[in-house]
Amino acid sequence: MSNALPPAYTIVPPGRPLAGRVAPPGSKSITNRVLLLAALAEGTSHLTGALKSKDTVLMARALGQMGVTVEEPDATSFRVTGTGRLAAPPAPLFLGNAGTATRFLTAAVATIEGTVIVDGDEDMRLRPIKPLVDALNALGIAADAPSGCPPVTIRGNGRFGKGRVEVDASLSSQYVSALLMAAPFGDGPVEIALAGKDIGARGYVDLTLAAMRAFGASVAETGDGAWLVQPTGYRATDFHIEPDASAATYLWGIEALTGGHIDLGIAADAFTQPDAASRALIAQFPDMPAVIDGSQMQDAVPTMAVVAAFNDRPVRFVGIANLRVKETDRIRAVANELNRIRPGLAREEGDDLVVVADPGLSGQTLPARIRTYHDHRIAMSFALAGLRIGGITILDPACTGKTYPDYWDMLAGLGVDLVPAE
Known part of the structure; x- marks a missing residue:
């Protein structure tokens, strides 16, 4: 056809x-997680079994805007080379209607020293992100989304804070995953806890934790709906996506x-x-x-x-x-x-x-x-x-x-x- x-x-x-x-x-959920983790790691990671679709292409393109080298050796692989830090992009990050990429990068760019705007298409601009923005502000990160949806402006100082933060994940577990994946760049240990017991699709948090550990993160569950992340950063690795x-x-x-x-x-x-x-x-x-x-x-x-x-x-x-x-x-x-x-x-x-x-x-x-x-x-x-x-x-x-x-x-x-x- x-x-x-x-x-x-x-x-x-x-x-x-x-x-x-x-x-x-390949799994979209896992592909976009490991693309980000490989980008945050120092060195080259080989990701196989990956999905090549609109959502993952938008994620890869945004990472490229932040100094990460993303190559595509074949139809189901990415080769990602990072320096261990993201660089401020020259323009706003446009992520279409890719919810995973938008939520994950909203937290990840808080580790950049500089101002970053995360935006999407007209449909993405109707999708809530306020609970994630509130959690970033509670960590001392200047983030602002006037409509409660994208675009989000993040003014990072190169650090991700430390201590305990609560997040309302009743609308989306992606808010939790976004915070977890950025937390290894904290000034000290970061504890991320649910505000209440409701969470959308808890199983996706488990996907996040597994991917983080594969890239060298140290994260432990400290209670029902709370996780403690150590400031380890990430190390490059090879990862096969189911x-x-x-x-x-x-x-x-x-x-x-x-x-x-x-x-x-x-x-x-x-x-x-x-x-x-x-x-x-x-x-x-x-x-x-x-x-x-x-x-x-x-x-x-x-x-x-x-x-x-x-x-x-x-x-x-x-x-x-x-x-x-x-x-x-x-x-x-x-x-x-x-x-x-x-x-x-x-x-x-x-x-x-x-x-x-x-x-x-x-x-x-x-x-x-x-x-x-x-x-x-x-x-x-x-x-x-x-x-x-x-x-x-x-x-x-x-x-x-x-x-x-x-x-x-x-x-x-x-x-x-x-x-x-x-």
């Missing part, structure tokens, strides 16, 4: 089980909806990313549970919701309030687009998403032009509906380039006909 995608794709239901081997791309579990959810969805089998080359229980927990739930289709807590596998919720539309009973997704502050309001987007397929198929109840479910949808032709809201996960998850329903058209298919540039090639490779549409 061409690299230039059409304005829309209409998906032709294959009418048969889909089978084959598909290697998911496949992306969020991308794997679409492949598990394909298996469930077509009765096929996709060999991912990795077992579900071998993933360290929290979205892998969705595999056991998707595998129960068409008898998925009546209530699914999506709090610790948030990026898997759109996939599970589309699969649930064909379930034998309704499914209520709970613990997903944070989905309202992702690339778009994913609760509303999923409900809207399911109802575009068939009115009454989904509804919002507070911050819960109820998928009413209708196994009779299978085999029908229900022409629907699915809005994707510039959100890669809406596009990829709703493509799955087209495996069972005729007439499903996905608008702006190119938005999948944010994390899975080869998504449509993958579907075509499995034998799904994709008809370009206007």
Whole structure:
């Protein structure tokens, strides 16, 4: 397929089980973590199995603006050479709608002596960052975000402070990860603690801790929701990045909806990313549970919701309030687009998403032009509906380039006909 995608794709239901081997791309979450850690280390690090997508390219480009050498030996590798410190960039850092890069760099640039502006596109400028800014200010770092969202101006003095800081992570665990990764550049030990018990997807903090330790950081949990980081800096290392579990959810969805089998080359229980927990739930289709807590596998919720539309009973997704502050309001987007397929198929109840479910949808032709809201996960998850329903058209298919540039090639490779549409 061409690299230039059409304005829309209409998906032709294959009418048969889909089978084959598909290697998911590298984990976006891990790639952006280790790109930053390698940049903060002194020496050269080789990162293999990496994701090359819009989000990781934006991260790599921003690191290059700060004096880091980022080379790409092949399609799945980065070679990163740093001096152990970031340098002040000559211009504001533009990070599109890459939430990981924006949050992580907002903390990391506080180690620079000088003023840095971290900014994004119009969608990123709607995504909250105030809890992270408040935590930086509490550490004595001058950071300002007048709207509570990017752009953020950080006036660093080359140090990251010391002592204890609390952060409200109820909206995103990325605030915690951002502080943790910058903390090895403190004037002394830095203790990072949750303000309250709520945290979005705690499993991603565990990914952060594992990556930090691989690059030589000394970090210990001091209590339930508190971590003590020593001022060690980082050392260059070679790191292999596992496949992306969020991308794997679409492949598990394909298996469930077509009765096929996709060999991912990795077992579900071998993933360290929290979205892998969705595999056991998707595998129960068409008898998925009546209530699914999506709090610790948030990026898997759109996939599970589309699969649930064909379930034998309704499914209520709970613990997903944070989905309202992702690339778009994913609760509303999923409900809207399911109802575009068939009115009454989904509804919002507070911050819960109820998928009413209708196994009779299978085999029908229900022409629907699915809005994707510039959100890669809406596009990829709703493509799955087209495996069972005729007439499903996905608008702006190119938005999948944010994390899975080869998504449509993958579907075509499995034998799904994709008809370009206007």
